[in-house]
Amino acid sequence: MTRRDFARWLSLGAVGLAAAAGEADAAGAMERFLERIRGDLARFRTEQLPLVETAANRLAETVSGGGRLCIFDFRGAYAAEALGRAGGLMAISQVTPDTVTAQDAVVLITDVASDPRDAAMARAARSAGAYVVAIAPVRRGADGTAALCDHGIDDYVTDDDAAIRLPGLDTPIAPTSGIMNVAILWTLAAAYVEAMERRGRVPSIWVSIKCPDAKERNDRSLARAAREGF
Amino acid sequence: MSYAGAFLDVLDANLDAVVRGERDAIDEAVGRIARALSSGHRAYAYLQGHFMPGESAPDRTGNPPLFTLLTPEAAEDIEPGDVLLASFQYGVLTEFVETTMRARQRGAFVIAVCPHSDPGQIVRSHPSGLSVPDLADLTIDTHIPVGDAALAQTPDRPGCCPTSAVVQALVHWLLVVGVQENRVSSVE
Numbered sequence: 258m259t260r261r262d263f264a265r266w267l268s269l270g271a272v273g274l275a276a277a278a279g280e281a282d283a284a285g286a287m288e289r290f291l292e293r294i295r296g297d298l299a300r301f302r303t304e305q306l307p308l309v310e311t312a313a314n315r316l317a318e319t320v321s322g323g324g325r326l327c328i329f330d331f332r333g334a335y336a337a338e339a340l341g342r343a344g345g346l347m348a349i350s351q352v353t354p355d356t357v358t359a360q361d362a363v364v365l366i367t368d369v370a371s372d373p374r375d376a377a378m379a380r381a382a383r384s385a386g387a388y389v390v391a392i393a394p395v396r397r398g399a400d401g402t403a404a405l406c407d408h409g410i411d412d413y414v415t416d417d418d419a420a421i422r423l424p425g426l427d428t429p430i431a432p433t434s435g436i437m438n439v440a441i442l443w444t445l446a447a448a449y450v451e452a453m454e455r456r457g458r459v460p461s462i463w464v465s466i467k468c469p470d471a472k473e474r475n476d477r478s479l480a481r482a483a484r485e486g487f
Numbered sequence: 488m489s490y491a492g493a494f495l496d497v498l499d500a501n502l503d504a505v506v507r508g509e510r511d512a513i514d515e516a517v518g519r520i521a522r523a524l525s526s527g528h529r530a531y532a533y534l535q536g537h538f539m540p541g542e543s544a545p546d547r548t549g550n551p552p553l554f555t556l557l558t559p560e561a562a563e564d565i566e567p568g569d570v571l572l573a574s575f576q577y578g579v580l581t582e583f584v585e586t587t588m589r590a591r592q593r594g595a596f597v598i599a600v601c602p603h604s605d606p607g608q609i610v611r612s613h614p615s616g617l618s619v620p621d622l623a624d625l626t627i628d629t630h631i632p633v634g635d636a637a638l639a640q641t642p643d644r645p646g647c648c649p650t651s652a653v654v655q656a657l658v659h660w661l662l663v664v665g666v667q668e669n670r671v672s673s674v675e
Binding site for chain 1: 506547549661
């Protein structure tokens, strides 16, 4: 693909990019990876926003009823992204199968369709009476983790989570799950904030420590989050 | 417009800005990293913060062994001709700036994946007042919203829902893919 072709390809827009997939074989590897991500994000928006709103409402119902918002991620990268993060929620906790309760609403995030650690978490949460939404490769494993949860938001992961094949290399490279799962996580967080605000319960949010007045604002918000639970 | 839709609008615009504005920088970074590796030098990745250390871990699915992960202590191992890829939300914390300074002093070509931020809005922690993009030979600007918040502040709460992790991860995997393609093409 020439630079001019790339510019034309960009002008098609995100949905057009997927439609132009016939060009993909001739495109460079970076263009193919970018096309895959933009196409998956466009599909997510078109196909799954109502599901995101439904899940966010369930999370907000639990928290405004005195419960906890929780995250489970056995790999750890998504919990690291969600906890103590500028622009993120203050009142969110990591949970394990041993600590989950009926008062919890759990966001389970995973790169794989089926894993015993995810299954154990989902089963423990459901049997405790907690609400669980998975962000996972839903369609890749019809009987996987997402089937054990109340709702499953698909991250469109396929091909063993490596999107790019290169000639001469036996193993494909470049996972899409990380980018998609984080994009879905923050979309769900946005919907949750809106659902809480509709209930008159504004969630406490971290201000970046790199902002000039962050400490005072965060101290105030932390005190409120501890007092009110959100 | 729902908050979820608004978040996705901002994310789309953010990705558009990176794709349109940083294509040349990404191409140059791919070339620099590929040339360093093919001439026997190392490509270091310094990826601190929330998401990127896990996302780029050596055992991550689909992650070829191109980069040597850098810790501040290992900066003394850097040699002239090496490349350092430094990817941060802002690149303003003291440790990040110190390590980048050491890498430059030791002769590395420094590629920053960070926004060009306004010191009036994003405080520099290092006594020099510098940030990683100020020190880099090449910067791929992540174009994140001010404060890394896609949803604007309201009277009741700060801005929320960051885009930086998505953008940093996208740029990282574009670089990995581009470098690996370059290396495969060179062998052919």
